[in-house]
Amino acid sequence: SAAVGQTRVLSGRVTDAGGSGLPGVTVLERGTTNGTSTSADGSFTLSVRPGATLTISSIGFVTQTPSVGERTKLSITLVSNATALSEAVVVGYGTQAKRDLTGSVVQLSGKEVANAPLPSFEQALQGKAAGVFVESGSGKLGQGIRVRVRGVSSISGDNQPLYVVDGIPVVSDNLSSTSATTNPIADINPNDIASISVLKDAAATAIYGSRGTNGVVIVTTKRGQQGGTRFTLGYQTGWSTPTNKREFLNATEYIELLTEAGLNGGFSQASINARLTRYAAQADYATNGVNTNWQDRAFQKAPFSQYDLSLSGGNEKTKFFFSGQYSDNNGILVDNRYQRINTRFNLDNQATDRLKMGLNIGLSRSVNERLPNDNAFSSPMQIVALAPITPFIDPRSGLMSGLLDPATGEPNTTFPFYYNPLISVQNGDYVTTSYRILGNVYAQYQLLPGLMFNSQLGTDIINQSENQFLGRVTSRNTGPTNGFGFNATTNSARLVVNNYLGYNKVLNEVHTLDLTLGTSYEETQIKTNSVEGSQFASDAYKTLVSAAQITAGSSGETASTLVSYFGRANYNYAGKYLLGLSARLDGSSRFGVNNRYGFFPAASVGWLVSEESFLQNNAVLSLLKIRGSLGRTGNQGIPNFAALPLYSGTSGYVGIPGQRPLQLASPDLTWESTTQADVGIEFGFLDGRFSGEVGAYLKKTSDLVLSQPVPGTSGFASVFRNVGDMENRGIELSLTTRNIEGPFTWTTSFNAARNRNRVTNLDGPPILGSNLNRAQEGQPLGVFVGPxxxxxxxxxxxxxxxxxxxxxxxxxxxxxxxxxxxxxLVPLGDPNPTWTGGITNTFTFKGFDLNVVVVGVFGNKIFDSGAQFYSVGFNNGPDNQTRDQLRRWRQPGDITDVPRAELFGGNGIALSSKFVRDGDYGRLRTATLGYTLPVTLAQRVRLQSVRVFAQGLNLLTFTKYKGWDPEVSTDYLAGNSNPTGNGTSTQGNINQGIDFYTAPQPRTYTFGVTLGF
Amino acid sequence: CNDKLNVEPVDNINADVALSTSNDVEAAMVGSYTGIQNIEAYGGYFQLTSDLLANSGDIEFVGTFIPPNQYQRKVVLRDNGFTESTWLVSYNAINRVNNVLSAIDRLDTPAKKARVEGEARFIRSLVYFDLVRLYAKAWNDGSPQSNLGVPLVLTPTSIIAPANQVSRNTVAEVYAQVITDLTAAETLLPASNGFFASKYAAAGLLARVYLQQGNYPAAAAAANRALQVPGGALVPDYADEFTSNNDLLGNTTEDLFAIQVTAQSGRNELNTFYSADRRADIEVQDQLLDQFEEGDARAELFQTISGVVYSAKYNVLYGNVKLLRLAEMYLTRAEANFRAGTSVGAAPLADINRIRTRVGLPDLAMLTLADILKERRLELLFEGFGLHDLKRTQGSTSPPNTTEVLPFNSNRLVLPIPLREINANPNLVQNPGYE
Known part of the structure; x- marks a missing residue:
């Protein structure tokens, strides 16, 4: 080894094509372990031997290997290259060079999700990966997010991808005690993420076997790099407002239309007047000038702030990455807030030449101030039902309308005509606090050259508590008087052990072999407790210790285990011909003893045509790869114990114990099995200036684990059975172009995907979902069927x-x-989008950078379920109506599409295509403008780098949909229920595209600064 | 590793061992009461459905729930949520009972066996009687021997097989099963059985069934047997029968059978809909109030808020739901005797005056059928008798605020077989007007 005196100190800076410093770039002295990483402004210092060559690499950029020569200062510009063939792509239990991939994998850098003002990283993936559909469903914070990789493959089971964080499959199940789902994925700090791989086809996901069908999202967190400790401090602040509000009748229009509706409904003018007078708090509604915009009261201007600190560094043997984040995100709906504190500690230690050990630990606490589900009277959005002639402040009491009855001083029960949800907002709360430890320790031991043994022990522990209190004034809605309290604790603990061997060998310089063989064991246990009480001495007492009456209490537990064996073999001949084989054998406790193990194999081939001699030096075509795969994956995302005939002891009768049949036996229950074929062409022109990928797939799912409707006369509504088939077929396209290079750069990345879903066989009757949604043979899942x-x-x-x-x-x-x-009853529309996609444009000039993401969703229909109340000309009651109802039929001969207004008349309220709307939309999802100060300026204030930025989320929406927002899926129907719950809802996949007083998405503006020192 | 895959449920037990002992079967019997305690059954929907379908403007449902609004307008859509859930919950309760009956031999004493079998048959007949009255043509509408009733399922379901795609039995077959069960139950059940079904409850329900069929001698006899309940007596104050037992367990002296409700168990959904303290969904109209005579204590069981009148009968949040009370038996005995020209137990006039005396009204000197029916209507208001008495007496109804008149045998006064049920079982024939 070289003597110290012979080394020299080299300093340098790594920038992108636009001149912005690139942080976190690995700078390694070739052939040694000597290296460092760049600071926030892209600069580095490293002691190197004379004549050394450096390897400078970063995900998303072409690796460079400059010779140092005699230089002491070095300036390196890295060229971004999404198709960089040497880029390491994270796959199941390992990594592969992008060039060697024979499966369909999209890898995104952590930058794509960093600093977005969104609680959960997968929301930031919207429009960024072909075939990955992300839907927030509602503007409420902390709720479940729908992620669909290549369509929906299950009717009654889980359709979410498997999430794997640093090698550990993590808990992503809804753990909510209400029918509004929670999203445990939101516990992950997006700014800790180094890369995200989305595995799409069977070649990529078969190694996850019985959980591969819905795709796999592999998250890798940031790791320390050798070199001096780098600090990065970030601060961001801003606010959110709703993307859209809906137009409702004003007071004058309300009086006019309700009077007309009342007369049409056979009510006398006197009774209509009395009704209106009551709605107006016994005031003269015609003259008192009250015109309340209730909708505005449901929303708030919602502040957002986020603080980040990270440290990374290390020496030859030990490297660390440490980060902390506090984010405080307020929802656009009153009383909705999501706060999170995260810390992460990732450590790697090269104990000996052969042994490397380390740990990754993420700790988080999230506090979610939640709202009732969309179907609750106390949900703020339902406030729009109140009449504009009802004053916000009741002049008789001087208090908010509905609070206290001016005559009795007791909680008002008959005024306004519905419960005012703001009473619950102001006098109650529902706070879900979740503590999570997500971590693993690992060891890698080199048994022989090329043969590595990997061992990993991981835990994912979630400790969640839900605390609800509703004060005495909410009794009209809650029932019990003198306050209501609810408290629930959920403990979810998962243990994962992975052991696998990796073998890498090049024979005769042309045969490259890469083998992986291993086992995995997982066990997940969930325990719950809850208690509910009422009768509090005053609203000042909010915990159940003060409840005079305990009305309910419960505890429960459930568990599942998974035992797996997996392997993968990749063979590559001369860098041109690729072959991949992978398989997993999974045994799961969820299935009957006779069908406990499932085998999931996949095979894939690839041909790097551009490596053939006849193309090797082609000036135009720089890459051409053809690949194809065929494989089988499974889905075991169904409730624990679904196969067993069960009795439940929850049927006690006023204190006397009782029991009842709960569930029918389904002795042969086993996996859902999906066979997927995939072909793709990857191409690059002009040295990668124009590159992309075109793919097509066919996914055929059979043996659906179907919650099949059975005659109710049996005493049951449904039974789980392996029957039915479904298919998804689609094409995917992605293109990246470097349009302009030089001082001014412009790159565009575009992706689009088309998916057609069809239920091909149900072996039984259609499965009716909520509203008009159905699973019906020959139709896409969730198709609306009705009059x-x-x-x-x-x-x-x-x-x-x-x-x-x-x-x-x-x-x-x-x-x-x-x-x-x-x-x-006929098909009326498909809630599944036909096309989804996005375009990202990035511009840089000097220190400025601008990133603009536009997403699009096309071909889907929305069922505006709330319209049966607010767009029916008072035919369902006095709820305030949307302004389109002014077009109603008035007299014989009128030609209109809005039926006659008739108070409580039921005219046109039947669920029908009348409420089915086009759901296509295009949206300016994010726009981020940043400026990085010149280093010389930054250093004057003893900083290494300074970047300021402004960003906007959901800035513009282009849609014909007249509701609040086209990105919608009402929470109380869209989720499958909590896995610990007894009455298991399995209709979340069928109930798609329903809008029911669902909060619109937020439009968020933030301003931030990132400092490096 | 295979051992690791044997994960047994903790919260629930395997059905194969659930009914192993006498105690297990008794617990399953208790679970059957919980089945009918559900709001979709006798926690409120059965009663509300009957009364809203019959309502011709005495009350007005002004709530935001669509299913009861459809009932009030007598335009019930095939996907009506109440129609579906009442069907499902009813058959779920029937299956609970059928499970009990299938394991009846496991009870360890003859007395227990008789009691549990009696209770099971009582609950099964109660549910079938209400199902057949709501989802099928009335007994007196055409031929019950050919009119379709509801499917009779009398054995427990353990697996789903093609045989589960049952067809509808006739109205007469369902009534016959109800009478068979009740007759057996009356024999099997003990005279006193806490708040569970007793011999007298079975007799009382039998009286209701016979009255519905117009079998007046049998109705009078059964009502008279029910009235022999030891310790039975009308609660002195009418209001107390409904409002005195806030979260107190048990029956009043007047109750033959009531659904028990406490803060921890069950819900009185009539409280949710009728009470001005809760949703205040049902407004009472003058048309009804005007029918009360001056001084009628029952007319006091209303409250007026901002000029709107609400029933106060269900103002107790955890009030028990009365299903069979002695007042009904007096009224049934009176009517049946009157129509049959008999005086089983007592003269009709005496029974009617007993009802009137309790509510502070003067005795009638002579009696007409109209007097009896009016007394019955006002006494049993909002207790679920509306539609069934309307059909039995071949009355008619009008949707509120309309001039439309629907005769007792209108198709619109029969619920559809729920859409989900027709979908799941192609052997079911839909009711006329909903095909």
Whole structure:
């Protein structure tokens, strides 16, 4: 080894094509372990031997190997290259060079999700990976996010991808005690993420076997790099407002339309006047000038702030990455807030030449101030039902309307006509606090050259408590008087042990072999406790220790285990011909003893055509790779014990113990099995200036674990059975172009995916979901089926429906009826998008950078379920109506699509295509403008780097949808229930695209600064 | 590693061992009461459905729930949520009972066996009687021998097989099963059985069934047997029958059978809908109030808030739900005797005056059928008798604020077989008007 005196200190800076410093770039003296990483502004110092060559690498950039020569200062510009063939892509139980991949994998850098003002990283993936559909569903914070990789593959089981963090499959199940789901993935600090791999086809996911069907999202957290300790401090602040509000009737219009509706409904003018007077707090509604915009009261201007600190560094043997974050995100709905504190400690130690050990630990605490689900009277969005003639402050009491009855001083129960949800907002809360330890220790031991033994022990422990208190004034809604309290604790503990061997060998310089063989054991246990009480001495007492009456208490536990054996073999001949084989054998406790093990193999091939001699020096075509795969994966995302005939002891009767049958046996229950074929072409032109990938796939799922409807006369509504088939077929396209290079750079990355889902066989009746959603043979999952609205009868103003039934000749009868019960039930639209995609444009100039992401979702329909109350001309009651109802039919001869207004008349309220809307939208998802100070300026204030930025989220939405927001899926129907719950809801996948008083997405503006020192 | 895969449920037990002992079967019997305690059954929906379908403007449902609004307008859509959940919960309770009956031999004493079998048959007949009255044509509408009733399922379900795709039995077959079960239950059940079904409750329900069929001698006899309940007496104050037992367990002297509700168990959904303290969804109209005579204590069981009148009958949050009370038996005995021209137990006039005396009204000197029916209507208001008495007496109804008149045999006064049920079982024939 070289003597110290012979080394020289080299300093340098690594920048991107636009001149911005690149942090975290690995700078290594080639052939040694001597290295460092760049600071926040891209600079580094390293002692090197004379004549050394450096290897400078970073994910997303072409690796450079400059010779140092005699220089002491070095300036390196890295060229970004999404298709960099040598880039290491994280796959299951290992990494692979991108060039050698024969499966369909998208890898994104952590930068793609960093600093977004969103609670959960997967929300920031929207529009960034072809075939990965991300839907937030609601503007409420901390709730479940729908992520679909290549469509939906299960009807009654889980459709979320498997999340793997640093090699450990983590708990992503909903653990909520309410029907609004929670999202444990939000516990991960997006700024800790180094890279995200989304595994899409069977070649990539078969190694995760029975959990591979829905795709796998592998998150790798940041690691320390050798060199001096780098500090990075970040601060960001901003606010959110709703992306859209809906237009409702004002006071004058309300009085006019309700009066007309009342007269049409057979009410006398006197009774209508009395009704309006009551709504107006016994005031003269015609003259008192009250015109309350209730909708505005549900929203707030919501502040956002986030603080980040990270340290990284290390020496030859030991490297560390340490980070902390506090973020405080307020929701656009009153009383909704998500706060999180994260710390992470990642450590790597090269104990001996052969042994490397380390740990990754993430600790987090999240505090979510939650709202009731969309279907609750106390959900703030339901406030729009109140009449604009109802004053916000009741002049009789001087208090908010609905708070106290001015006559009795007791909680008001009959005024306004519905419960005012702000009473619960102001006099109650529901706080979910979750502590999470997500960590693992690992060891890598080199048994022989090329043969590594990897061992990993991981835990994922979630300790969640939910505390609810509702004060005495909420009794109209809650029932019990003198306050209501609820407290629940959920402990979820998962243990994962992975042991595997990796073998790497090059034979005769042309045969490259890469083998992986291992086992895995996982066990997950969830324990819950809850207690509920009422009768508090005053609202000042909020915990159940002060409840005079304990009304309910419960405890429960459930567990599952998974024993697995997996292997992978990759062979590569001459860097041109690629072959991959992988398989997993999974045994799961969820299935009957006879069907406990499932085998999931996949095979793939690839041909790097551009490496052939006839293309090798082609000036235009720089990359051409053709790949294909075929494999089988599974899905075991169903409730524990679904196969067993069960009795439940929850049927006590006023203190006397009782029991009842709970669930029917399904002795042969086993995996859902998906066979997936995938082909793809990867290409690059002009040295990668224009590169991309085109792929197509066919996923055929059979033996669906179906919660099949059974005759209710059996005493049951459904039973789990392995019947039915479904398929998804699609194409994916992604393109990256470096449009302009030089001092000014412009790169574009575009992706689009088309997916067609079809339920091909149910071996039984259609499965009816909520509203009009169904699983029906020959139709996409969740298809809306119901009566087809045929407009308004000009003679009567009645809503008309097409008969759509066979006539005497067997033809479809297209005549109309105003009795919806007579109408045939026909497919009315598909809630699944046909096309999804996004375009990201990045511009840099001098220190400036601008990143703009536009996403699009096309071809899906939305069922506006709330419209049966607020867009029906008072036919369902006095709820305030949307302004389109002013177009209603008024007299014979009127041609309109809005039926006659009739108070409580039921005209046109039947669930039908009348409420099915186009859900296509395009959205300016994020725009980020940053400026990095010149280093000389930064150093004047003793900083290594300074970047300031401004960003906007959901700035513009282009849609024909007239509801609040087209990115919608009402929470109380969209989730499958908590795995510990007894009554298991399995309809979350069917109930897609329903809008029910669902909060719109936030539009968020933030300003931030990142300092390096 | 295979051992690790044998994870047994902790919260629930395997059905194969659930009914192993006498105690297990008794617990399953208690679970059957919980089944009918559900709001979708006797916690409120059965009663509300009947009364809203019959309502011709005495009350007005003004809530935001669509299913009861459809009942009030008598335009019930095939996907009505109450229609579906009441069906499902009813058959779920029937399956609980069938499980009990299948294991009845495991009870360890003859007395227990008789009691549990009696209770099981009582609950099964109670549920079938209400199902057949809501989901099928009335007994007196055409031929019960050919009119379709509801499917009779009398054995427990352990697996789903093609045989589970049952067809509808006739109205007459369902009534026959109800009478068979109740007759057996009356024999098997003890005279006193806490708040669980007793011999007298079975007799009382039998009286209701016979009255529905117009079998007046049998109705009078059964009502008379029910009235022999030891210690039975009308609660002196009418209001107390409904409002005195806030979270107190047990029956009043007047109750033959009541669904028990406490803060920890069950819910009185009639409280949710009727009470002005809760949703205040049902407004009482003058049309109803005007029917009360001056001084009727029952007319006091209303409250007025901001000019709107609400029933106060269900103002107790955890009040028990009364299913069979002695007042009904007096009214049934009176009507049945009156129509049959008999005086089993007592003269009709005496029974009616007993009801009137309790609520502070003067005795009638002579009696007409209309007097009896009016007394019955006002006495049993909002207790679920509306539709069934309307059909039995071949009355008619009008959706509120309309001039439309629906006769007792209108298709619109029969619920549809729920859409989900028709979907799951193609052997079921839909009711006329909903095909």
């Amino acid at each position: 087809e609205f045929a407009g308004v009868d000009p003679a009567t103003g009645n809503a008309l429906y097409y008969l759509n039934t066979p006539d005497a000749n067997g033809n479809n009868d297209r005549s109309t009826t105003d009795v919806s019960n007579e109408a045939g």
